[in-house]
Amino acid sequence: MSDAYTPSPRADKIADWLEVAAIREDRGLGAAAQRELAVAAGVREIDLDLGRNTMVRRAAVLGSAYPFRTGSGIAAAPDVADFPWASMLLMSAESPMRLVIDLPRSAAMFEQITACALVHLYGGGTRSVRFGWPSDIGRPREFPDAVRWLAADMGVAIGSSYRPPYAKDGGVDVVAWRPFPDGRSGFPVTLVQCTLERDYAHKAGDVDVRVWAGWLRLDVDPTTALAVPEVVPAGEAWNALAARTVVLDRIRLASLIREETRMGYPLAGVRSWTASTVDAMRSR
Template sequence: MSEPYAPSKRANRVADWIETRCLASGRALGADALFEAGKVHGYKSADLDLGLRTMARRSVAVGEAYPFRVAAGAAAREHASRSVWSALLLMGSEGPLRRSLDVAVAAAHLERITAAASRFLLGPDTQSVRFGWPSEDGRPVEFPDAVRWLAGLMKVPIGTSYRPPVNKDGGVDVVAWRPFPDGRSGFPVVLVQCTLERNYAHKAADVDRRVWSGWLRLDVDPTTALAVPDVVAAGEDWNALATRTVVLDRIRLASLLPAVNEDDRLVPVADWAEDQLEQLRSQT
């Protein structure tokens, strides 16, 4: 892109509404249809123009993983209902099904998306694992055992710091790392927290790298990241996160994952998105 993608909160809200409307209707929505439907929400022509322009910018930023077309209106692409973008949209803070979501189930799907996306975060040969409990990746239940298990996967020594048994995941839901062919220590590691909270700025500092460096003996301090299903708006919202951690919002997660079939972990995510969409259609 020629310039950064930096949407306002208003632009995000309208674009999300148009995308959700397209998914629920299952057909292309022209400008007139959007204008009539938007009246209920107080959206005017200028708002809808902003939303469509925002969708066009999203398409450029995300590429083939963006499941909508924009041209004198908007339409969902084939298989849009099973896309990573649609799953994140439906679990987002402004999603129409937000109040009825099973939060634990949606949170697990966000972790699966993040784990799959993190495989591409540090380049070729990046490895990732869902560390949040419960995990289908083989993580032991007890935290001290889980850290030892993780150290074994990463091929690093276990640290000497006390690992509280009452701890579940130390604030870390996904771990990604990229070993080098020489097999030596000192490779990049990212500790990712995932959250569905509406107000997530305070989560940027939840992962304590110093503590984790005592649990895993790492020669290089790990990087932290925060994964959220929303598109983070420009301005204060973005700055509150980006100055403290790597932001993995909907734009970045989707752009890392061009297709659901990239990772078997995404199949239940796609199934869930289809089920949620059927529920949404039954209500409209």
């Protein structure tokens, strides 16, 4: 078995379907129960095996960050709402709750998940901030003021380029950086675009590094990243994105979030939303 997690689009879709079923049923799903659900949903036995195997691979990659048991049966963790994986699953394009959730609110919470994950992007000492608007952390509304606020938080000077007041976030929803103890300039920075869009490939180019170089005076060009709540499959879809930006999909984001962060205050609102969404799905 390869160390790389390289799911196919079909494997991903069936694995997500099994995860949603395990959450919705709120009980362990043995082989017979899985087959019964598969027949009702028109899922073939061969695809059922593919989905189960993909869940096993996800569990191997994520360990305690994966909220499903994949042994003799499939079951969601009793505290499944506490896991960012479940939050992102319910926000994803194929989620049965997609048509009933508040998408702007969900998008803001996905940005919060991304910001919490990126605190660990560059190891100890990494900082991250949700730059998207509307803000719940005190970011000024007007874009020129927001850039000045961000520069002060990062400890860098603002650039001389014109900052349009009508801009909301300049394509950047989360910023992560890792200052060094010497306090000097020239440290790694990542500018992240987050999206819940079903077709997200075009979002890979939303962050223009050249424009941001005129807004923030950075000695080193920043890295860009695209964060999505999906698991991006291997092959053409992955290669097209990875050639243009760093891909932060559900697997990578969940792997970055430590358990103490997951249970802590930064994601309390996300946990509450996920719990209420799970309850709503189970009552449908």
